[in-house]
Amino acid sequence: MYNKSNIKKEKKQEIRGNLKKISEIIKPLKDKGEVQTINEGLIRRYEEQGHKNLKTYSEWLSIGRQVKRGSKALYLWRRQTSFTAEENGEEKEIFYYPFLALFSEKQTYKIGG
Numbered sequence: 001m002y003n004k005s006n007i008k009k010e011k012k013q014e015i016r017g018n019l020k021k022i023s024e025i026i027k028p029l030k031d032k033g034e035v036q037t038i039n040e041g042l043i044r045r046y047e048e049q050g051h052k053n054l055k056t057y058s059e060w061l062s063i064g065r066q067v068k069r070g071s072k073a074l075y076l077w078r079r080q081t082s083f084t085a086e087e088n089g090e091e092k093e094i095f096y097y098p099f100l101a102l103f104s105e106k107q108t109y110k111i112g113g
Contacts, residue, residue: 023038039077052104064112065110065111073101073103074102075099080095
């Protein structure tokens with residue numbers, strides 16, 4: 001049975017999977033020194049698609065811009081983080097990289113303008 005929690009979890013897994021695929025394409029550029037980080041490579045890729053000036057949804061709102069309805073977020077990796085989970089009766093620290101949803105200026109419009 002599907003509920004909002006399951007759908008949200010599946011969506012996050014889909015986003016993570018897509019971001020991993022794109023990151024694998026960028027990894028050789030990082031290994032050659034053409035980009036310093038995977039995120040730098042992701043940003044370059046987004047810029048090639050015309051997406052510049054990336055900000056979060058709330059950052060755009062704070063400067064008087066609204067994200068256009070239907071705009072698809074662009075994703076970058078955040079810093080590695082961890083949480084503690086119990087596995088087989090033992091506490092285990094799980095490390096992972098969360099992702100950050102951003103939108104470009106071309107995906108926004110001035111509020112009231």
